[in-house]
Amino acid sequence: MALINSLKHSLFSGELSDVQFMVGRQFGEAKPFSAHKYVLSLRSPVFRAMLYGTLAESAEKTIDIPDDVPDAFSSMLNYLYTDSIEDLTVDNVCATWMCADKYDLPLLVDICCDYVTDQLSVDNCLTILEDGIQRHAEGIIKRCLHFIDGFAERVLRSEHFSTIGHKALVMILGSDTLFAVEQNIYLAVEKWAQEACKAKSMDSSGASRRQMLGEALFLVRFPLLSNAQLADGPAKSGLLLPSELHDLYQYQSTQVKSPSLPFSTEQRRAPSFRIGNTVLQYKEKVFVQRSDCPDIWCAGEVVGATRRAFRCKWYDTYARYGPFGGGSGEDSFVSEKILRAAEFMIRGQEMLVRKEYTYTPVLYSRPTAQADYHVVQYWGSLWSFHFHDLAVADDIVTMFRATGSVCRSKCYK
Known part of the structure; x- marks a missing residue:
């Protein structure tokens, strides 16, 4: 044994x-x-x-x-x-x-x-965060908050957000990289305060909501709201004091922060993700190499990361002429299969990828409206590849047919 x-x-x-x-x-x-x-x-x-x-x-x-x-x-x-x-x-x-x-x-x-x-997912991140807080699992708390930063808009809209504990609320709102519109952050906080009052059998007056929010109230960056948003939101709901509203309107007019204004005026930043020596920003525009078609790249953006790969939402930037005919999806990509915007260029009708200080053509073309071009349709995944050269299209058809896939080539004007 x-x-x-x-x-x-x-x-x-x-x-x-x-x-x-x-x-x-x-x-x-x-x-x-x-x-x-x-x-x-x-x-x-x-x-x-x-x-x-x-x-x-x-x-x-x-x-x-x-x-x-x-x-x-x-x-x-x-x-x-x-x-x-x-x-x-x-x-x-x-x-x-x-x-x-x-x-x-x-x-x-x-x-x-x-x-x-x-x-981690939008559905379970808040549950894991609260469990981590309860058990003082600092490493897990950090991973949860980093995930929430990147998917803030969806997390704030989730049903679970309005029922999280106060400590979790403070941790989330305190992040400088909570990537969401501040108006949506405010609306989520208002909903949380109303639910907290209801759970304690309290009235939902402005004073009661302020009491339930405590320090979390001062983590909302009210100066980032417009005058109209302030008037329709916190001013109407009674959440803020008259003196606070006065300082906010004054800041909107002068862009000078009064010493008595208790809210941050700093814009929140996009979170970043690190794997090894590669660091990518949330929503950073990239080109990603599809594993099933390694010679073809498609446009996308970074939306997260696992421990070994970046999560990218990929799509066809050139919806009519791009390499995947308008398809989209989300998948994991290792660093070697991701190119930043600075690493590729469009020259004429070719996309050129920089490799070792040179630019190498890849299977991508963007034909003009008048040009003839050919489309290879791969029925296994309903993708369309666009080429000027019929020989290249035929080579791709042959390659797919060799694997038993059903595909064909068409010529358009």
Whole structure:
């Protein structure tokens, strides 16, 4: 039996175990876990001190750990014995991160953070954020906030936003890279305040909403609203004090911030995403190389990142003449398959890609309205490729047919 399999068998069978943990008493009935002191001490300095140091637990056969979640503790033990983790879920990743941090397991901390990065969506980001806040999972909180920054408009419109806790609200609004129109941020905050008043059985007056918002109110950048938006929004709703409105209108007229104005006047910035040495801005315009057609590039923009690849929304900038005939989609692209705007140019009817300080033509052409051009239609995905050269079009048809795909070439004027 392989070493990893032997260790895994000894963990789950309890053979030759010399310590037992009673885990999760504060969550209900404690769950027992048998383990081996030597294995734990080799993997974690905290367990080494606990089991072989001067701590009181070192002399105990059974150790009580009331504040760890049993499922998360089990996942951590599996990682310690096998150097892998197979049962991470959105529901237990924050608790597992807390165990990893508590027992000084930096690689497991990174695994949890990377898992969150890959699993985050508009539907679950607020739930994971609040779980991370509750468990003080700083690394996961950071990943959630970074995701929310990039998808702020959609997150603010979600039903869950109006029910998040106050601490999560403050964290989100405090970001300089919360990429949303400030008017939409204000409207989401108003809805949150109204729901908070309703949950506390309070009236929804301006004073009550201010009380529920607390410091979060002063993280909304009201000076970025127009006069009309101020008049139709906070001035009409009674959320702001007369003195605050006076200072805001004065700022709108003079663009000079009064010392008594308690709101930031700085524009929020677009978030950025880093993978290795490559840093791309949210909504940055790029060209992406499709993996199924590596000689053809299409226009797109950056909308996020996983731990290994950038998420790009790709589309055909030249809807009538572009390489994909107006198609669109969203996918992950590694850095080598992304070109910034500075890395390509249009010359005549060719798109030229810069590679090693030279520009190389790729399969792309933008014909004039009068020119003859040919279209290759690949029925497997309903894409259209446009070329001036019939020979190139025929080569593409031959390539697709060789893979058993159904496609044909047409000539248009």
